[in-house]
Amino acid sequence: MAEKRNIFLVGPMGAGKSTIGRHLADELHLEFYDSDQEIERRTGADISWIFDLEGEDGFRKREEDVIHELTDKQGIVLATGGGSVINKAVRNRLSARGIVVYLQTTIDKQVARTQRDKRRPLLQNDDPEAVLRELADTRNPLYEEVADYVIDTDEQSARAVANQIISKIGL
Ligand SMILES: Nc1ncnc2c1ncn2[C@@H]1O[C@H](COP(=O)(O)OP(=O)(O)O)[C@@H](O)[C@H]1O
Numbered sequence: 132m133a134e135k136r137n138i139f140l141v142g143p144m145g146a147g148k149s150t151i152g153r154h155l156a157d158e159l160h161l162e163f164y165d166s167d168q169e170i171e172r173r174t175g176a177d178i179s180w181i182f183d184l185e186g187e188d189g190f191r192k193r194e195e196d197v198i199h200e201l202t203d204k205q206g207i208v209l210a211t212g213g214g215s216v217i218n219k220a221v222r223n224r225l226s227a228r229g230i231v232v233y234l235q236t237t238i239d240k241q242v243a244r245t246q247r248d249k250r251r252p253l254l255q256n257d258d259p260e261a262v263l264r265e266l267a268d269t270r271n272p273l274y275e276e277v278a279d280y281v282i283d284t285d286e287q288s289a290r291a292v293a294n295q296i297i298s299k300i301g302l
């Protein structure tokens with residue numbers, strides 16, 4: 132049987148990776164995974180707690196391990212965490228194991244979509260917008276580097292973006 136393709140979603144916090152990924156998997160009848168959810172399921176701890184206990188470095192190690200393991204599968208949609216691409220081994224692994232889609236959005240939308248959610252430890256401070264801008268400076272080139280496709284998520288619903296991904300990739 133022909134190998135089933137994987138689709139990996141990358142992009143910044145609030146781009147819609149987790150939400151759009153779920154729609155995409157439903158539409159394509161693929162299994163859906165989210166690296167953050169998988170880390171939480173395996174550890175029984177939430178992401179903020181892991182950051183508190185192990186620091187960002189500890190979280191990044193878990194993230195790398197989970198992504199490495201999940202990308203062994205075939206026929207999955209994986210929503211990565213926004214910071215996973217800072218690790219070159221992760222970027223290489225994503226490129227080698229599937230189609231990488233960069234979900235792009237504006238800082239304003241990121242702020243709006245993340246402001247009521249207390250689960251992103253990097254944004255629990257006085258100026259989350261400044262943090263998002265700083266992260267964008269270092270990470271946007273990495274999303275670009277690893278992406279096979281770039282899709283804007285600003286103007287459409289999450290479901291519509293999922294359908295746009297399907298037609299753009301030609302699945
Ligand atoms: N295209 C979209 N339009 C409007 N809201 C969206 C869209 N995509 C995601 N959202 C909302 O933005 C929030 C963050 O989405 P999420 O999927 O958690 O982003 P990410 O995983 O990239 O951080 C959620 O409340 C989600 O419902």
Ligand SMILES: O=C(O)C1=C[C@@H](OP(=O)(O)O)[C@@H](O)[C@H](O)C1
Binds near residue numbers: 211
């Ligand atoms: O950008 C980041 O460094 C992070 C993004 C989050 O995932 P989302 O991109 O799904 O919000 C989560 O992995 C963690 O809070 C760190």
Ligand SMILES: [Mg+2]
Binds near residue numbers: 148149150165167212
């Ligand atoms: Mg997410």
